Amino acid sequence: MRLLNMDELTKKAYGLRRDVVEEVYRSAAGHIGGDLSVMDILTVLYFKVMNVSPKNWDSPERDRFFLSKGHCVDALYMVLGEKGFFDKQEAINTFSAYNSRFIGHPNTEVPGIEMNSGSLGHGLALGVGTALAARMDGRNYRTYVVLGDGEMAEGSNYEAMMAAAHYKLDNLCATVDLNRLQISGTTREVMCSDDLGEKFKAFGWHVIHVEDGNDCGQLVAAYEEAAGMKERPSVLIAHTVKGKGVSFMEDNKSWHHGVMTGEQYRTAVRELREVEHE
Amino acid sequence: MNKITNRQVICDTLLEAAQRDRDLVVVCSDSRGSASLSAFAEKYPQQFVEMGIAEQNLVTVSAGLASCGKKVFAASPACFLSTRSYEQAKVDVAYSKTNVTLIGISGGVSYGALGMTHHSCQDIAAFAALPDMRVYLPSDRFQTAKLTEALLQDELPAYVRVSRSATEDVYDEKMTFSLNKANVLMEGEDILMVACGEMVPGAYRAGELLREAGYGVALLDMYCVKPLDEETLLAAAENVKLVVTVEEHSPFGGLGSIVSQVISAHCPRRVINLALPDGHMIGGTNREIFAHYGLDGPGIARTVQSAMSREG
Numbered sequence: 001m002r003l004l005n006m007d008e009l010t011k012k013a014y015g016l017r018r019d020v021v022e023e024v025y026r027s028a029a030g031h032i033g034g035d036l037s038v039m040d041i042l043t044v045l046y047f048k049v050m051n052v053s054p055k056n057w058d059s060p061e062r063d064r065f066f067l068s069k070g071h072c073v074d075a076l077y078m079v080l081g082e083k084g085f086f087d088k089q090e091a092i093n094t095f096s097a098y099n100s101r102f103i104g105h106p107n108t109e110v111p112g113i114e115m116n117s118g119s120l121g122h123g124l125a126l127g128v129g130t131a132l133a134a135r136m137d138g139r140n141y142r143t144y145v146v147l148g149d150g151e152m153a154e155g156s157n158y159e160a161m162m163a164a165a166h167y168k169l170d171n172l173c174a175t176v177d178l179n180r181l182q183i184s185g186t187t188r189e190v191m192c193s194d195d196l197g198e199k200f201k202a203f204g205w206h207v208i209h210v211e212d213g214n215d216c217g218q219l220v221a222a223y224e225e226a227a228g229m230k231e232r233p234s235v236l237i238a239h240t241v242k243g244k245g246v247s248f249m250e251d252n253k254s255w256h257h258g259v260m261t262g263e264q265y266r267t268a269v270r271e272l273r274e275v276e277h278e
Numbered sequence: 279m280n281k282i283t284n285r286q287v288i289c290d291t292l293l294e295a296a297q298r299d300r301d302l303v304v305v306c307s308d309s310r311g312s313a314s315l316s317a318f319a320e321k322y323p324q325q326f327v328e329m330g331i332a333e334q335n336l337v338t339v340s341a342g343l344a345s346c347g348k349k350v351f352a353a354s355p356a357c358f359l360s361t362r363s364y365e366q367a368k369v370d371v372a373y374s375k376t377n378v379t380l381i382g383i384s385g386g387v388s389y390g391a392l393g394m395t396h397h398s399c400q401d402i403a404a405f406a407a408l409p410d411m412r413v414y415l416p417s418d419r420f421q422t423a424k425l426t427e428a429l430l431q432d433e434l435p436a437y438v439r440v441s442r443s444a445t446e447d448v449y450d451e452k453m454t455f456s457l458n459k460a461n462v463l464m465e466g467e468d469i470l471m472v473a474c475g476e477m478v479p480g481a482y483r484a485g486e487l488l489r490e491a492g493y494g495v496a497l498l499d500m501y502c503v504k505p506l507d508e509e510t511l512l513a514a515a516e517n518v519k520l521v522v523t524v525e526e527h528s529p530f531g532g533l534g535s536i537v538s539q540v541i542s543a544h545c546p547r548r549v550i551n552l553a554l555p556d557g558h559m560i561g562g563t564n565r566e567i568f569a570h571y572g573l574d575g576p577g578i579a580r581t582v583q584s585a586m587s588r589e590g
Binding site for chain 1: 303324325327329330332334335338339340341342343344345346347348365366369370373374376
């Protein structure tokens with residue numbers, strides 16, 4: 001498959017934002033703020049960086065991905081649907097509905113999802129496991145884990161960080177979607193996770209700061225740097241904006257899992273479409 | 279008296295299997311010594327992962343390994359494995375149905391004198407309540423070997439609890455074993471005793487004492503606490519007056535609770551549950567603690583005889 005250029009990636013991310021806004025509006029469920037902050041990261045990973053698709057899903061050589069901030073699965077469903085793992089419209093129509101497989105956290109009944117998850121603080125350790133397995137089996141696949149910054153208060157992350165550095169897992173790459181907000185307020189107010197890069201560095205990780213974590217070009221460059229790193233796991237500290245792309249949601253904690261009115265939905269779609277067609 | 283521990287037998291069985299299976303992986307949390315797995319770590323360093331004192335990481339990393347086709351045996355003291363990493367067991371092992379066998383070493387009151395922090399008298403209840411998690415408490419070394427061999431053959435989540443000290447032999451090499459089938463150790467028409475793990479030898483001794491006192495006694499080794507072997511249980515319970523469960527566990531949510539559920543639903547009769555107390559426990563060796571709370575042969579026999587005398 002031809003890889004997309006930066007402009008195309010950005011357009012795709014904005015198209016997927018429109019999809020997730022529709023999914024969340026229809027279901028009156030989901031976590032729209034985080035969906036919008038992480039969408040560029042997911043788009044870049046699935047359409048530029050990772051070697052995973054419906055074609056190689058059964059191959060042990062596929063890259064592994066864990067969305068540790070599993071409540072943003074709404075966004076992941078749109079990316080996986082776009083990637084061809086299933087009919088995206090089915091996810092939009094049935095997200096969180098009675099008896100739907102598209103529930104509010106990642107589960108393996110949905111093609112393209114590696115493990116059941118959703119409880120915070122598990123993804124990085126799962127990634128340590130798959131990265132260790134790659135080494136044992138002499139395989140070249142890489143493991144990518146996306147974490148939230150609020151999630152970094154979970155102690156299990158630090159057990160996984162320690163082990164990843166101990167085992168020099170250079171085939172493991174984490175990304176922190178640093179949008180500085182969580183359900184009760186700013187991370188500074190709730191549980192300060194400032195200097196996350198310093199924390200990872202102290203544990204022995206290679207730290208890459210992505211100044212604008214909603215900029216596809218910066219993300220691609222950072223993932224390239226991570227892929228070249230030897231003997232150390234890498235982490236992207238991606239400075240993002242929660243609610244990115246929808247003016248009234250941006251940097252506003254009430255949109256962690258807010259529900260849109262019809263008018264808000266139409267405004268959101270219009271704003272996203274404007275960027276998409278720039 | 280047997281001196282070979284069940285944990286040693288698990289290591290021997292895994293060593294044997296690792297000769298043929300490169301996907302077999304053992305994971306420890308600074309517990310290779312106490313799990314008797316040092317020999318495995320030395321012989322198969324490529325199939326051994328040390329996680330340090332980090333039980334949550336132990337369990338989730340094991341699940342990650344299993345998701346890539348590894349057959350993982352993760353060993354850590356039962357007290358920590360069943361509480362500190364409970365959520366990891368629920369989500370990453372049971373919910374995701376990964377090929378991980380959790381080995382809870384030094385279970386129950388094995389670490390008697392170390393106090394309540396190191397006891398695991400809630401592990402049966404905790405793990406049995408997890409959907410898709412199986413719970414096994416093998417009694418002696420022969421059953422432990424057979425169980426480990428059987429678990430190496432399947433790909434489903436399981437929790438196995440073993441003791442720290444060597445358990446008296448109940449079987450020999452020629453024992454019959456079938457996964458999820460209880461072993462009938464005694465048959466009788468008055469009393470049915472159902473025991474698991476370390477309690478089986480004591481229950482056997484109690485059965486002998488009760489027989490000497492003139493009672494017809496049946497005894498089941500219900501090493502498969504979940505899925506419980508209901509068929510064997512109900513067949514054995516059919517004609518008895520009293521069902522007695524014996525377990526190294528809290529009185530709630532363990533073997534006694536599960537057996538009582540099945541008996542009350544299918545052949546209602548009196549069930550008494552012999553277990554450790556719901557509260558502070560004395561310190562001492564595990565055998566001293568068993569005797570103190572009436573969970574050794576004579577203690578079990580006394581309680582059962584007194585219950586039977588009330589049956590008339």
